[in-house]
Amino acid sequence: MTDSSVQASLSPVESLHGSVNGHPPTVAPDAAKRDDAIELAQTIGFAQRHIGPNSEELQAMLDTLGLASLADLADKAVPASIRLKSPLKLEPAASEHQALGMLRAIADQNQVFRSYIGLGYSGCITPPVIQRNVLENPGWYTQYTPYQAEIAQGRLEALLNYQTMVTDLTGLEIANASLLDEGTAAAEAMAMCFNLSKKKEAKTFFVSQDCHPQTIAVVRTRAVPLNIEVVVGDRQTYDFAVPTFGALLQYPATDGTVYDYREFVEKAHASGALVTVAADLLSLTLLTPPGEFGADIAVGNTQRFGVPFGYGGPHAAYFATKDAFKRQIPGRIVGVSHDAQGNSALRLALQTREQHIRRDKATSNICTAQVLLAVMASMYAVYHGPTGLKQIATRTHQLTCLLAAGLGRLGYAVKTERFFDTIQVDLGATTWSELAGRSQSFRINFRPVDEQTVGISLDETVSVQDVWDILTVFAGDAALDFTLETLIDTLESGYAAPFARTSAYLTHPVFNQYHSETELLRYIQRLQSKDLSLTHSMIPLGSCTMKLNATAEMIPVTWPEFGQIHPFAPVSQTQGYQVLFRQLEQMLAEITGFDGISLQPNAGSQGEYAGLLVIRSYHESRGDRHRTVCLIPDSAHGTNPASAVMAGMKVVVVGCDDDGNIDMADLKTKAEAHRDDLAALMVTYPSTHGVFEEGIRDICDIVHANGGQVYMDGANMNAQVGLCRPADFGADVCHLNLHKTFCIPHGGGGPGMGPIGVKAHLIPFLPNHPLTTVGGDQSLGPVSAAPWGSASILPISWMYIAMMGPDGLTDATKIAILNANYMAQRLDPYYPVLFKGTSGLVAHECILDLRHLKKSAGIEVEDIAKRLIDYGFHAPTVSWPVPGTIMIEPTESESKAELDRFCEAMIAIRAEIAEIEAGQADPHDNPLKYAPHTAAVATADQWTHAYSRQRAAFPASWTRESKFWPAVGRIDNAFGDRNLVCSCLPVDAYAD
Template identity: 60%
Template structure:
């Protein structure tokens, strides 16, 4: 009887098991796909696509793959090196309680965190309703007319407020006045932003300096409310003085405090910004947190960021959509209001749901409790000789502690608490939602010293909030029913579920968006983000308490350097757009260090992402557009002419590689050499890095700077449009010009670009887990499989929708652009019609009309199984068959399944069906859909109506129906 060979122990341990879980294509699938493409092997395919001149010189030196269990255990050991003390630092970051129903059903729910940016409105109604709630919450609490659907962090929001004011006011001044009692990290980010724009930041660090500054020339001012030291100022007279100069008054406000103190809109502030962190998001060592930006109605068309508005669908029903998109980068390019194309959608949804969960009464109760505890703490400390400086405060007290400052801070740490050292000889103590009676008693013990008498809670319990009557809020807020209806957890759970049911995310189907890389966000990668050792850390805690984060930062930077071929990386930028901005600042600072500040021309090919020219404009560079040839490649001859013309003014070129058109350009090394020969630096946009990892490295083939999108290549989920992380990577001579963070003690020639030293730190474990579980072999296989899948789709659809751009051998990179433009002449069908009809087939549309109008850009990623790729192909072929019936005259051009897509259940059940196609075809264009059908909650949304009738907060239905 034959014996069966035992498998090896290594096979049984299977350290590379996760690779097959992440990559959806099996060896059998690959064997079926390659003949369709016309390649004998995957290696032959890659050799025919990736130019030999740019192939990696050596394999990536990364740790070998480990199992999910082992990776989690290793990361847990790193996390435990962080010390979680009671944090009383404040400075814009506070302890908070995330309601369990929100934690489990939103933050940890792939229906929410795997959704894409809501550009396709019909399949994004749930998250857009949550974002509309966010905008309403911000408008109500600030008293402002309009708010956007989140910014990256409070400091970035303040910088955007500065430039919004500059665009909007009549004053021609170049001076921006900032109160010295703003959060230090906000001041630093503003200074970084202002310098290349020629804006002078005047820091008024005393009341006398503030008064003098307001008497001088400026286009806007910024005040913190309450101040970083805790003081609450009456700003009404200051606002009037600023308005008399045709300048704007900006307030950085605390939303929780605004439940108790007069909202800025009621004293005529022009712009209000801040963070929603304390509305249910942990401190997360600085991020991700949704910031907000609100303004007066007159500024709305210049307001940066995303704006959710209310429109109507094809059946006249209310529907949500992103409004005023003509402000955005891909349309206005260097004239855009901002380069930010990532919001903080998932944290914004959590903040809005926190307000829905608590309602106005609950938020007020939390704020009153914080204010009462602050008053009690102040009363007890005054009893033992530490009376706070300010009398009007909400949650923060400041004490002049002189030469006792360091000793008291050290005593606090020894007793398990962090206080904030402010200005060298002051201590600040900030309370929050998580503060307890025990915390108050601990703080009294800290200040009383060894053997000192400690106040008793009962003796001070009657202390009243330290908010003057003249600054008390009297107006109502959050009056809309959504904030007053879902009182029980049952009701809240069902509301959250009802919204997620309206949306299409990766938990339901493939999202084949070109350029956006909607790959698997594995559960094991997501688990660590809520570990207390990562979540409950203050970004400005002492460095010895952040050793776990320091190790995570160092390891991830080293791994990303190995993947990209660069010498240094900063993880501080909290979005790809911020990475672009930081990279261009590095190039600008490098030229300045060599006495070449006059180099200010940035060459950008016409095919580039819209954020590229917007970022160049933000750092004060002049954008010069260079041509592309008929195949979508950078026109090298035109590039040479541009380099020669601008000569000693050339600062940089920004290219995307593989190109935005989805091909590997064969002359990229030559391009880099041409730019370098004229003294310029090469910026390689890392948006398509998922087609390079393990195969080629931009730092090796000529790039000087790249940013990465960790929410694309390295598996941080899109979260409905954010959070993101945009590390900036540079070659050796640019390492000194990576962003610094003086507030955290890390000064550098280029200042901070994000509020926190490590940006969106709490999502970095996701990418760490991905790299650790994939190893070098797995990462390269993922890249090659993504290229394989894109070429398979392109080949299968070749006879139905030609691929617009391809290499000489007909291949594409990791994405392909399907050319639908001829269909408009033959049938009247547009690419948008096909995108909407795909919803009826259960798919999110590919990228619509970018980078070429009238096209669809498809990116399958390596994570999708062959069955899903085939399902998408079959849907596209079936749609082409429907278009053919229009071309043949079977259906009219204006009355067919594509023009009426997506079909809602209500429209299909209407009694007056009069279309020339069967209801069943509208509902179930493929028989397989009968077993599992996604129903669009609304019909085609009217974009024009939405912009002409702009409603951006929760209004009663009859209000916008009447309009």
């Protein structure tokens, strides 16, 4: 891709430097000469704001490493055989102000209509107190996944509220902490039913034709590699004589009808099949919940609980099931345990990271949740409470009844007899084309079903005036000869048995005491204060890239031109998004070297899965259906083998040598042994051991020579941008974690985005979608419910790349590598660096070996992780990829002062361990074994430890200036799993 080819494909408003604030630049004829003649002061660019160390600090770190320059570092760290020969061909860096102006010009091309399209997405009102204090608050969106539960009690409580909300509304017993979207949640339910089935001959999954079309498509995609036959049909005529392991229903149906599913559920259970119900959560405040009519699983979207459309995401899907199936539920579950002092404490429970434990035996590759969005949805329920939610649902239903009555007065037949918020209308003599023309003038979107039928879905944003406008559209040239007041008097809304809900919900005090803004604000802040985020200190997690999420990058997320657009709005109304997608795809293609990009995968795990499906489809298109073997190094992230199995592949493990590199001999042997059935190699680069493997080209060549494709896990792309490109040295597919390298925040464990890049021969197989033209013509289908995944957070990555420019991006990569090597150099005398490259350098992260400390002092890696909390730090990645080690990744955003502060904490902890080794400290009663120390422990009347309170709570000078106190002491994880509690119960219920 060249500059000229990129520019040729962009209109003037699309060109990054073709406009400023939406206006073409004005240039005097002799501007270039005048610039040379007038010396102007240079303002500080965004890259200098994003990158932590200043020039003096950079030089000091280079001196420590004995390096002459950043170029010298790059030459030594990155193999010469894969280095880029020329700079990235991207637009020059824009300032924050310029980039926001350019993005505003793009956003202005989107048209925000009133969308009554439905299909599982509803307009909603985000309470401003939640928008400002959660969605726009770095104290919430820069948190990491709550694996260090002692410093994550706030969001864990919010997620426990979420789980309680879901179980109460669905009438089921246990829920997870959220999934990615409704379509993939339904697919996860299918897989769970399949794995639970006792009828091994049953390979059929029934899907009601009344389900949302995107959900049906995602389920079909997921079924193919698992050899599951999906039958889409009429539930009333379906014959369970066909060996069937599960069924999926929509409640209310996609056309809005509320059906009584009891008879169908009984028939399914009688045949041994499990039943999943995809249910609208708000409707369940009025309708009988799925758990009460026999459903085994309930899935759906919590988007309408205060989370904007966002053109498809991010949103938090829910997944609830029976307690009997708790060990098969996919994703994360928050559970209740207690800490070392016996206080109630929350942590992630059960198979939280099952893909690491079970790898190719895992039943799901999901290693994430939509935490930030689940927190918003839970806070929405806390704010409104059961009474408020029922009022919102009732008003929405009444307005829908009012609309139906008005349409009837206009002579239209409403085809939906019993509904909640959605109706289908027979247009009679009017055609959809005629109606669409009139609705456009009112800036209203409906859902066309066919030329004679239209669907209309209302929501909490709808007013009586909106209903009048809709009726005016349907009336055409005729005047309305009635008033809505006259219709209201004749309305009959609500439900009778067996449809009406009679059971209570959201009875826990948390849903009944924070209904004023003052109280909710204080509750949100109280939870936030329990969590450590990037607002407190660096989070040096290897493989997770916790870098700056700049404010300028985050601002556009809440612009209505991005946030308030329905995912299935006509493309003619979303031209700004189309420009954004094209530009971001071109940026990512240039950075990676790939020929095609799909933005659809809405998580890293989805990117892995999508990439492998593309490879699978490619082989099948060539008649190579037998190519099903996937080679995976034993050091790989656990989602790799889990994704491979989900894609219908057989995992063959490749060993690593003593230096942490792929064992070339073992790779060659296994590739040749499987040359007739080899599908792919999954490889992470730089390696999961934190080094640039010299033989990466040879690795790719071996796989290609034996008929396979190379899938590259892009988790470590932060060490490649501007220095090397995956497509150039042999990768055929690569997924990119935009929530790592490209600055989308982790949000406490989600959202994320995992787009994939592919070589030209794989473009025809990119994910497509049933409702929008996207992807390849030979695609297996969509992998996410929305065509472009979580579209509303893509402006974050666009802003980052636009503001950094090619030089800034490359400098960021070099400094990420520099920071990691500086920390490795400082810490190596105290904790040996386990793996280094041939030059003696690491990549952008390093693994410290702590295993010997168990023998010398009885200190486990967990003890050090918890002691770091007392110093005010989140622990690095613990015991992965090597048990008993920690993996540190500082990122380019951290200053030398912060790197030094962390190093000093680690060195001080090593001195504490040395005291144990020397017999100067008790091996059982020492600060590490009892860490972390809470304020309550440090100020208790009794102190029985051999070390002082001061040493426990204030081990470093900076802790006296600014102390982060953990909310609880060390948590007993085993107790929590033995005594599983995953919803809000009265506090006294946890005591025993």
